[in-house]
Amino acid sequence: MPNKDTIVDVPTVNKIARLSRLDIPEGNKESLTNDLNNILGFVAQLDEVDTSNVEPLASVTGHKLPLRSDDVNDGNIEDLVLKNAPESSSGFFVVPKVIE
């Protein structure tokens, strides 16, 4: 991990915001950059820990993901699925035009 204070700059924050699909108003970018640097600086203390022979831990359950038979056990609830959609039509979600 890089050194504290210089981890992310405003162009990097713009890039992360774009990847996150978050509109960040211009006036908030500097304080957000500061906050992110503080947080990333804080988590950088993990560098002190020797993890050279340690396997990453993604799940604490210790059990294998259960399998079920591939049966249809739900369905015919089109109205319910669309009920909270901001815009729907003829059984579809509607989004702004994506093809010119």
Added chain:
Amino acid sequence: MSELLDLNLVEASKALKNKEISSLELTKAYLKSISDTCSLGAYLEIVEDKAISMAKESDKKLIDGTARPLEGIPIGIKDMFCTKDIKTTASSKILENFIPTYESTVTQNLWNDGAVILGKLSCDEFAMGSSNETAAKGNVINPWLKNKKMSPGGSSGGSAAAVAARSALAATGTDTGGSIRQPAAFCGITGLKPTYGRCSRWGIVAFSSSLDQAGPLTRTVSDAALMLNSMAGYDQKDSTSANLKMPDLMDYLDKGIKGKKIGIPKEYTQDGISEDIVKFYEKSIDWLRDEGAEIIPVSLPHTKYALPAYYIIAPAEASSNLARYDGVRYGARQEASSLDEMYELTRGNGFGDEVKRRIMIGTYVLSSGYYDAYYLKAQKVRRLIKEDFENVYKKVDYILTPSTPTTSFELGKKQDPLTMYLNDIFTVPASLAGLPGISLPVGLDKSGLPIGIQLIANSFDEAGLISTARVLEMSAGFNFIADGAAK
């Protein structure tokens, strides 16, 4: 009215079953409490008609002898649980009009056992926060020292405040890094986070899926046992749900702790912890020793790295989970001419600052070139933290720690995100290890604010956790009521 509110869950349940009181009068007393304490802002949604009809249904069952374990008990639900046909916002603007078409497993379990819903309780937005100040509709006020406007803690701040203010007999919460235990400590009540996998996550708004776990916030340890009895259980719809039967926790209330070994980790008494909390921590150790437990100093050497690991893992999972709020399938949408612009405006406008920060951090640590240095590193440290606990549980049965480094603070006083994160320093390690933990009130500090002590058990030993907590509860004899509570 007051006598009804004086009853804790176990007592109320007994009075209902003995037909000394009816669910309708109990529920009405709580609905009145909600209105009397509405200035605390604990409730986002009150479902009076539904509460009354469920109470009447319960009264029928109480009379015809078919009462279920929580029959007629009025409770509040954290707004992270999807409730069918009842608005569920996760305290976020992006979900301000979301009405689920299905019921979460945990809440369904509670209704199946006869509980009555009063309403939905405020929390930090998407459960991200430790003061309830990130809620879109504004913070909740802690009923303790109510004129000073103290934080109820977070993220289950509304749940903790409602139970402390006696505007719910019990409440559900969710805990990702301390969101049940820390607010319980701040509000002078009991909060239990079960083992990861004990309660189904199905229908709970997802924050950090490898950490999120539901649990009860209650007045007493026995109330928590009764609530968790109903909330827990295997669920096929959650692939991480544990297919393990939990014993009836009510059978473990009076088992005592003679001969049990209690570990005292040296890493939990660091600088920055309040003197009064240290004093009550030491008292708690003495109380457990007096009741026959053996006190053993232990070490969890990676404790210090739990918080930094958590603030990589939780935001990483959150950034992925919150990708679903895209303005297409549900939630708010900001109109725009292109799809990408619609996503960006919808999300930029719909999420609050703390949620945005965490999405940004999560996206960064998962992005190409940084994944190994941050995310993978944090997962490796997570294993070391879990192994610390595994080593200690070879020597002891339970671990005793303070719940928080300080008691509640005034709302609006902690603005810096990092300072806020430090609130969870004692609760995050057990979360990363998936272990069950309980916070219970043991005393008041100099200013009259409650102090919480945490017990951590080994995986799936909620029964032993309850026995031990019950001993501590009896010794502490905490019987104070918040000045802002309903009378």
